[in-house]
Amino acid sequence: MDKDNLKKRINQHIDRIYHGVISSDQVNSLSKNLFDKVIKYDSTTISSESLNHSIWSEKTVVLITYANSIYNDSDSPLKSLDKFLSLHCKDFIDTVHILPFCPSSSDYGFAVKDYYSVDEEFGGWEDICNISEKFCLMADVVINHGSSKGIWFNNFLKGSGNGHDYFLSFEQKFDISKVVRPRTSPLLNSFTTNDGERYVWCTFGPDQVDYNFNNPQVLMEFIDIVIFYLSKGITTFRFDAVAFLWKKIGTSCINLYKTHEIVRLFRTILDCLSPKAILVTETNVPARENVSYFGNANEAHWIYNFSLPPILIYSILSGNSSHLENLTMSMPPSQSGTSYLNFIASHDGIGLRPVESFLSDMEIDSFIELMERNGGKISYHMGNTNVDKPYEINISLFDAMRETFSKENNLVIDRFVCIHTIMMSLEGVPAFYIHSLFGTENDYNLYKKTNQKRSLNRGVISLKEIDFLDGANKQVQIYSSLKKLLSIRKKQLAFHPNATQFTLHLGTSLYGVWRQSLDKKQDIFCISNLTEKNIELSLLDINLNTANQWTDLISQNRINNNQSNVHLAPYQTIWLTNLG
Secondary structure, three states: OOHHHHHHHHHHHHHHHHEOOEOHHHHHHHHHHHHHHHHHOOHHHOOOOOOOOOOOOOOOOEEEEOOOOEEOOOOOHHHHHHHHHHHHOOOOOOEEEEOOOOOEOOHHHOOEOOOOOOOOOOOOHHHHHHHHOOOEEEEEEEOOEEEOOOHHHHHHHHOOOOOOOOEOEEOOOOOOOOOOOOOOOOOEEEEEEOOEEEEEEOOOOOOEEEEOOOOHHHHHHHHHHHHHHHHOOEEEEEEEOHHHOOOOOOOOOOOOHHHHHHHHHHHHHHHHHOOOOEEEEOOOOOHHHHHHHHOOOOOOOEEEOOOHHHHHHHHHHHOOOHHHHHHHHHOOOOOOOOEEEEOOOOOOOEEOHHHOOOOOHHHHHHHHHHHHHOOOEEEEEEOOOOOEEEEEEEOOHHHHOOOOOOOOOOOHHHHHHHHHHHHHHOOOEEEEEHHHHOOOOOOHHHHHHHOOHHHHHOOOEEHHHHHOOOOOOHHHHHHHHHHHHHHHHOOOHHHOOOOEEEEOOOOOOEEEEEEEOOOOOOEEEEEEEOOOOOEEEEHHHOOOOOOOOEEEOOOOOEEOOOOOEEEEOOOOEEEEEOOO
């Protein structure tokens, strides 16, 4: 992008964001300062390859982990993580998302006290840089809120110093009934400042205080943070809770126009700063609202496919593909330069808001009841009617697979591998939570210690235990299966994140998609048995083309007669391709 074009685009973004908030002269001055900041950045530390959108491919796989998810007595957490990644992941993982590693006061890192430091309990910037030299590195930009115990908020309480005017506060309470909440805690929390009592906006709780983006200096600060992270080798940026960014009293204060415009501004800046930069929006909202963060291919590069985890889990536990078919048929193909980020498990729970347009209230109630039987807990949020509503299920993914609606409880590993194979089959980039690599179970001891429901799925894994795993145990079975599948997947052009996808209609017991490579040369029919029963698939039910021979990439079985039947064992998946 040439400088004149960049200058104009920045000015347009700033004008749209701050029109009516600051004067025209201030808009122009702010735009100039931002333009100068961007062109001043020395991008020589980033690859100079031309900007294109082949920065992700069928080889792109994301691993989600905390800085201290891997434990080793002799090393700091980040050094332990580095060893684990180098020893066990380099062959099939290319991108690592390290969840917030800055000093924080709560919420497992999401109440950031200092965005420019690494928590010394984890290690230092040299550890982050070491990992970034081996893997594409993804980090969180906790952009909606900061810690009530951080330097900026302490300056807010004093009324002076950097950050003293960064937070959204009021002299008195007011009607907030229209505000959409992800929590049941009070939205407006009282703090005593040098200027008297102030009510501070806290979307996620009293220790996570929302920033006031009406103040342009807040925006400029976060642009500095992104540029600083780029200098440390971070190229993928997860904008946490971005949907709540802009507030307008009297509205829902979620997904507002100016929030989208701020995302567009960051997209413009990142596209300019680095050809490898990827902006990811974290918006745990119903599917239609979530997809809006693609914009017109000018907002997020990637959006989380938040509807996938609950729908996929519900589908396999019910042995019925109807809702999963509806989901994939309703998802628009991602535009050029964008992609879905598919996942089933993460550091958070299994969100229930994204299923509101797919599952009935009765189905959601049955789902919750089953998850509680499998050892899960339920978190709630404040609905528009000021009534608490289920917000997410807190449970390890392995435990979620323990028992189905039909009471089957012997084929847990098969179900667990099956849902990951389906995720790998879908349009988009697959992402794996580190605990899913080994089928980690609920950590009840950590839950009792913290009294936080999300702790059930946030334990630590001993590096020593991984190094000496027994080849016959559950962990090795799962790890080996997923590694094998990903090793196969990364060689198939039809699994490019933007390769064409068609949903197949094979009855309720089977789920399938037809993937076709961008050059139209490779087809893969990805078909899974969602039940505990043996199923016979007639190949007449799928439109195999005139290729003389098809191969199941997973079993390596060859099919010479496209009018024959294929046997699928319980929870088995086949990847039938014409280019095996």
